Amino acid sequence: MELLSGFHSAVMASHEQNPVVEPLTSKTPSGRGRTEGNSMHELVMIGWREWVGIPELEGEPLLAKMDTGAWSNTLHASDIEVIESDLETQVRFRLSEDGEWVDRPLSDWRRVRDTGGHETMRPVIRTTLEIAGMDYDIEVCLKDRSLMRHRFILGRKFLREHFCIHPGRQCIHPNERTLPRIVLQI
Template structure:
């Protein structure tokens, strides 16, 4: 597969989460991708453990307040941006980036104090994309024209 060139920030779609063409920062220093989430909690629903959370994206008010429910999830130990180990919940969902659609993993964390709500790490990029850090939104050139 030919590797596509993307910039340091890209517009992505997470269709299963109801997010369409939102900005994500490409972070080659991070292994795992992360997504801003709030009110992250495990609950029992019809006898099954589920993960519930909200994603409140800045400048994406139409989605504010919707609670998402995932039956398939797990916990993962990650190092945060300060180098401290922490346990985060991890979900798998579809992503559309630069004309490609594939499943990938995101850890959930409160990124409200950070500039970027979504980070895409090396695990997503490996074998699929090259990053040109001098540009942004190069992925639009690969999206299908309607």
């Protein structure tokens, strides 16, 4: 038992210094193959919450929750309007109640079931996400999450292709691009 405990400590110490997980095998324990092709690259270890940036929306960095219970990514948006024209359909929204209006092309509509079992159709936009020092092109559902604790959630459809989530840690990858700016007044 002592040997096993020492091995566990060595593995945990190794992961603390290098939060990258070994490449996944092409088969799951059940013998079924992976569906998204994530078996050929390494997954980056991230915490259950991380500071992220969405530069195209020109907002402050957001503290995003990694939500493996959710399938899709959802960003808080208020006053959501869909504006149709001959050229393209746009979504207009605010990231905060007193924030500037943001206009983005509508990418799709997504049927989403919430934790209460209610289904709604949500507008989807495409944007760039900065997380763990890398940029990703992602789809994001827009929904008023003002009553929720986390204004931005990343769902398992995106997470499973790129990351392994450490449930006991948060903000593993802070960097200058995604840390909130603190202004000191003297």
